[in-house]
Amino acid sequence: MKSKKSILVLSLLSFVFLSPSFICAADPSGIKTTIRAERKELREEVKDKIKDLREGIKQKLEGIKSQAGKIAGGEITAISGTTLTVSKDGKIYTVNTDSNTHFQRHYWGKSSLDEFSVGNKVNVRGKFTDEAKTTILARMIRNLSIMKRHGVFHGDVTAKNSDNFVIDSKQRGSQTVFFTGSTKFIKRNEQAMTYADLQVGHRVRVKGLWDKTLNQITETVQVKDYALPPKPTKAGVSVTVGPTLTSAPSSAPTLTLTPTSTPTLTPSPTP
Secondary structure, eight states: OHHHHHHHHHHHHHHHHHSHHHHHHHSHHHHHHHHHHHHHHHHHHHHHHHHHHHHHHHHHHHHHHHHEEEEEEEEEEEEETTEEEEEETTEEEEEEOOTTOEEEOTTSOBOOGGGOOTTOEEEEEEEEOSTTSOEEEEEEEEETTEEEEEEEEEEEEEEEOSSEEEEEETTTEEEEEEOOTTOEEEETTSOBOOGGGOOTTOEEEEEEEEETTTTEEEEEEEEEETTOSOOOOOOSOOOOOOOOOOOOOSSOOOOOOOOSSOOOOOOOOOO
16 A cells, blocks of 8 residues: 555656756756757748758749740641651751640640641640750640631632632632542532532532631531522523614605696686
8 A cells, every 4th residue: 555655756757857848947047948949940940841842843944945945836847757857937846746745726625636737837845855955755736727617618619629629708709619538519409419419610618627827628528519400491582672773864754745637727607
């Protein structure tokens, strides 16, 4: 029983003499100064670490920014596989693409490299991969020359070729229309027709993918010929033409009276 009491007393004494409040009370000047110094040192250490971290992030951002590649309004001069050659302000860029490259049309529609053509205007964003900053690994390429237009191309056929024909549209001028085996040719009454039925001079409507720079329509879905079937003509209708007026003679005719006989007067006798 005494041993238990001794242990309890020792525990209480240890708690009292070793507690921070007791220590501060026992030596308020030395302990508080030490704690303040340690706290200040810790704050300085944290500040240094934060400063080093910020400096590291800043250097990384500057490195990323210095390698950022951007071309605004460049022109495609060549296409080889997945690589584009783009000209901008007399400078030639090599634009490489991979599976992470996003392709977009003028109005931000999804596109692909298969739609691109030499002469197209493009915006490029990516990363320079050389010190001269002429080679870019593209992350996004926006083709400013390609936009989808449906049912807005109306014009007269001016030429026919094996896989395309040319129309003169009122809004966009001369446009070359490319078609494939899946293109649907129809007459104005919605009946099916063939490309052979289409003739120069026919009025048509075209639905497809418009290339603004090259004045081409590709991926043509439908061609409607308003000239077929031929409009019927009215038969058996005669046109009556009014009398023809001729000019009056230059001089009026002269009327001559000729007596057939001379009358004889006989005097009557006076009664």
